[in-house]
Amino acid sequence: MERHFRIPVSEEKVRSLRVGDVVYLSGVLVTGRDQVHRRALQYLREGKTLPMDLRDGALYHCGPIMIEKGGEWRVYGFGPTTSARMEPVEAEFIERTGVRFIIGKGGMFERTTEAMGRLGAAYLAHPGGVSVLATRSVKRVKDVHWLDLGIPEAMWVLEVEDFGPTIVAIDSHGSNLYIDVMRKAEERKNSILRSLSI
Amino acid sequence: MNLEESLESCVVRMMEVAAFNVSPDVTKALRKALDREESDVAKINLSAIVENIEAAKQERKPVCQDTGTPTFFLKIGEDFPVKAKIHEILRRAVRRATKEIPLRPNAVNPWTLENSGDNTGRMVPIVHVEIVEGNSLELTYLAKGGGSENTVQLFMLSPVLGVNGIKKAVLEAIYRAGPKPCPPVVVGVGVGGSSELCLKIAKRAALRPIDQPNPDEKLRNLERELLDMINSSGFGPMGLGGRTYALAVHVDWAHKHPASLPVGISTICWALRKSVAKVHSDGSFEILAPEVV
Incomplete structure (x- = not known):
């Protein structure tokens, strides 16, 4: 089913999603990959607040290309990075921030799936590399935090309109499309190996 | 314009053309794959990819x-007037291209994590050199993304x-890669040689145009068999399920030590x-591929 959501989004809306649904997002999207996770968790563990409240929001695993012209930032390249790198810390990140959507590519696994079920969040798979389509959906760059981490690593706050298509790959009911595909592939592996007579 | 300036301009132009254009043979294969897919998820992924290329x-x-790590394969004619200086000219061109296009700076010091900011650094850009007969220089440029290099x-x-x-081994490599390298991928397989040589010829084999068949019939059959084997895994586009994980498998080989069997498997994202x-010695140059209008 194709769904269009506006961020911030309620837990109830997120829980109505099932793996395979196609989602387009409008509203505020925040980027964050390796370094944002590291610093944000350090802040939250120490009881400090983040420069941007992520409750009911959407976090995009993305290291963009940005250009500054006349004191204003413009997006030049904007697409998902490999989410698996954030797997060790994402469950804690969701729990501490209250974020509802994690967007990326390449999938996330058991710990994140468990946390999403418990806390009412979902993982949206954005096709890797579709930078120009993603850039088209950006209405404006609202803000940037932690620019000292470098342009791709900083926390960019962007207003988007109909960002997508994204596919619900982990829902809040324990289903994970990547794990399903992997399991089926594992089942096929033995018959492939047998056909090679190994 | 002197030869060194021509060479620099040629490289900047090559990098720009590559940044904006997926290789046409790959684009054609992606369109064909879209026709073959049946599941909605696979179709959505491939449609977005094809639309994004346009x-x-x-x-x-x-x-x-991810505008990639700049990688060059050079065939330097023995009578081409510029030789050792080519490395410095390539660095200059990469710096200029990074600023002018612009490209994302992807050269990081592994110890300090400092980003050089211009895609150059120690041993970067990555340059592979072959000396050949003649008086011209042939360059192949690859912008390799991090996801599929990993x-x-x-x-x-x-x-x-x-x-x-x-x-x-090829099957094992694909199962370990799963959704990570941004499939559909092109897979290069290098057999024999040594540990470093098999990986180098694997990457170079992946750059052979998809519509250019392997001249060796036995390898052509092996490539087809490996492609079917990989795609029967069902990983599909982006690892979310479907019929197309790889668009092509290309095999190259070298003689090897009797006690070794090195196999390098190089994945390149869609x-x-x-x-x-x-580049000719009079300073004229042609961009041979891709053809862009």
Whole structure:
């Protein structure tokens, strides 16, 4: 089913999603990959607040290309990075921030799936590399935090309109499309190996 | 314009053409794959990919925000007037291209994590050199993304395993890569040589145009068999399920030590950005591929 959501989004809306649904997002999207996770968790563990409240929001695993012209930032390249790198810390990140959507590519696994079920969040798979389509959906760059981490690593706050298509790959009911595909592939592996007579 | 300036301009142009254009043979294969897919998820992924390729070309924007690690394969004619200085000219061109296009700076010091900011650094850009006959220089440029470089693998097999061992290694590499390298990928397989040589010829084999068949019939059959084997995994586009995980498998080989069987497996994401150019000793140059209008 194709769904269009506006961020911030309620837990109830997120829980109505099932793996395979196609989602387009409008509203505020925040980027964050390796370094944002590291610093944000350090802040939250120490009881400090983040420069941007992520409750009911959407976090995009993305290291963009940005250009500054006349004191204003413009997006030049904007697409998902490999989410698996954030797997060790994402469950804690969701729990501490209250974020509802994690967007990326390449999938996330058991710990994140468990946390999403418990806390009412979902993982949206954005096709890797579709930078120009993603850039088209950006209405404006609202803000940037932690620019000292470098342009791709900083926390960019962007207003988007109909960002997508994204596919619900982990829902809040324990289903994970990547794990399903992997399991089926594992089942096929033995018959492939047998056909090679190994 | 002197020869050194021509060479620099040629490289900047090659990098720009590659950043905005997925190789046409790959684009064609992606369109064919879209026709073959049946599941909605696979179709959505491939449609977005094909649409994005057109959009990048029209808007003259990088196809993917990861504009890659600049990698060059050079064939330097023995009578081409510029030789050792080529390295410095390439560095200059990479700096200029990074600023002018612009590209994302992707050269980081592994110890300090400092980003050089211009895609150059110690041993970067990555340059492979071959000396050939003649008086011209042929350059192949590859903008290789991090996601698909991270899934490249080396197997040092026991020679007793033979061809079946090679097939099993390819399958193993694909299962470990799963959704990570942004499939559909092109897979290069390098057999023999040594540990470093098999990986190098694997990457170079992946750059052979998809519509250019392997001249060796036995290898052509092996490539087809490996492609069917990989796609029957069902990983599909982006690892979310479907019929197309790989668009092509290309095999190259070298003689090997009797006690070794090195196998290198190089994956390249669907955003396969490469360009080929020839520079003549009078300073004229042609971009041979991709053809862009």
